[in-house]
Amino acid sequence: MTLSLDTAFRNAVSGLNAAQAGLSVTSQNVANANTPGYSRKIVSQESVITGSTGSGVAVTDVTRAVDQYLRSELRRATSDE
Numbered sequence: 001m002t003l004s005l006d007t008a009f010r011n012a013v014s015g016l017n018a019a020q021a022g023l024s025v026t027s028q029n030v031a032n033a034n035t036p037g038y039s040r041k042i043v044s045q046e047s048v049i050t051g052s053t054g055s056g057v058a059v060t061d062v063t064r065a066v067d068q069y070l071r072s073e074l075r076r077a078t079s080d081e
Contacts, residue, residue, distance in 0.1 A: 007055075014056030018045050021059045039064040 022043045032038040044061040047054060 011054065011056040014048065014058065018043075018057040018059050021062075025062060039066055041065065 022045070025041045025043045029040050042063050042065050043059055044063065045057055046060045048056045048058050
């Protein structure tokens, strides 16, 4: 199986784009670390497979990292009960 230069280039570009998205989210996390109410974000990446050949990387999701225990404690503390 030969990998064409064009395919290799597209794979590399997709990896760079995914890395750029991760760095962007990381810089937002650092910049907003002391901002009240800001939640850290996490980038999810996944390899792209075409047939049986790797075709690069895709960013699948950007999610908020939330501590479920703290969230439930906040709900309990602010409820009317």
